[in-house]
Amino acid sequence: MLTEPDKIEQLSFEIITRELKRDITGPAAPLVKRIIHTTADFEYAEITEILGGAIERGMGAIRSGCRIYCDTKMIQAGVNKERLGRYGSEIYTCVSDDDVIREAAARGVTRSIVGIEKAARDRNTKIFAIGNAPTALMTLKELIDKGETSPELVIGVPVGFVGAAESKEAIRDAGAPCIITRGRKGGSTVAVAIVNALIYMIK
């Protein structure tokens, strides 16, 4: 049994390239293949959309040192923080911050909404990675429309049966560079795959 992580990953990507029904070229290729590597689900080749120069803008922001907001602790746990730190970038969430919990309770809205509002006020947060909460993505779309934040990249990949697909269609129309997975599929592991793919593409 192959036990060296680098060789396993290389062989995995070879298998994915061979089994993909269509050619994916340019910087989209390593990104989409990493999503498939993470999910073993080739449907992501059909539903992943990359708009507005999202890959270049995202890589640029990471390379320049920025904060990446994510909506779950799972995303934060999965991203390669050591590599991110080499560029002076970091990933954070604030859905469990005391002030966010208090404000959400007081206003009767979700912590996801209050969390994204707080993140949008932070000028150094250039990338948003949303893998769970459609409400977070809808709120982000409103904040972009109002000109209250203008992210370099929105990773919009909430998974689910209620509101997820609609929230991804909404963020497409916000005009910010974005990477989305149309329809129901997505999730924390997909968000992690996208962020890590961007990091690994930086020379």
Added chain:
Amino acid sequence: MLTEPDKIEQLSFEIITRELKRDITGPAAPLVKRIIHTTADFEYAEITEILGGAIERGMGAIRSGCRIYCDTKMIQAGVNKERLGRYGSEIYTCVSDDDVIREAAARGVTRSIVGIEKAARDRNTKIFAIGNAPTALMTLKELIDKGETSPELVIGVPVGFVGAAESKEAIRDAGAPCIITRGRKGGSTVAVAIVNALIYMIK
């Protein structure tokens, strides 16, 4: 847009139940539906296998207070630790422990292997949740075969193209109660869905 988490989850499970091509009955139903809720992928209804009274054994272990070993920090981040704590149970990983890193380097094996060996020596670790490393699952199978550990439940859901499917077939044959996803699919979010489903099924 629906924003209350409980209502969103309830509606999601109703949609899943309606769209499932076959009836799933008994305690398997909430477990398989939670995996689909997490992935939006109905294929999990076909590939999820629950063997040896795995659900009852897993719930019993959690209810009695036990340690759950997992092979990624993403799994640890995603599990409902507050609810787990109510039963005196906890979830941990040790792949980043200094002694594990040192030993893996010295022996030239993966940290996943050394991590699972360390976990197997801990008598209070009754559940193993493996979402990433086929080598961890293969090593666990060997340790069970040798009688060095006898878990109440093995959650064997590594995702991937190299060794993942084989490792899940191997753990099936170890004879321990197990929940697996046959073939390539699985991952950290699937492991989290299974652990959380067990927790939520406890009255």
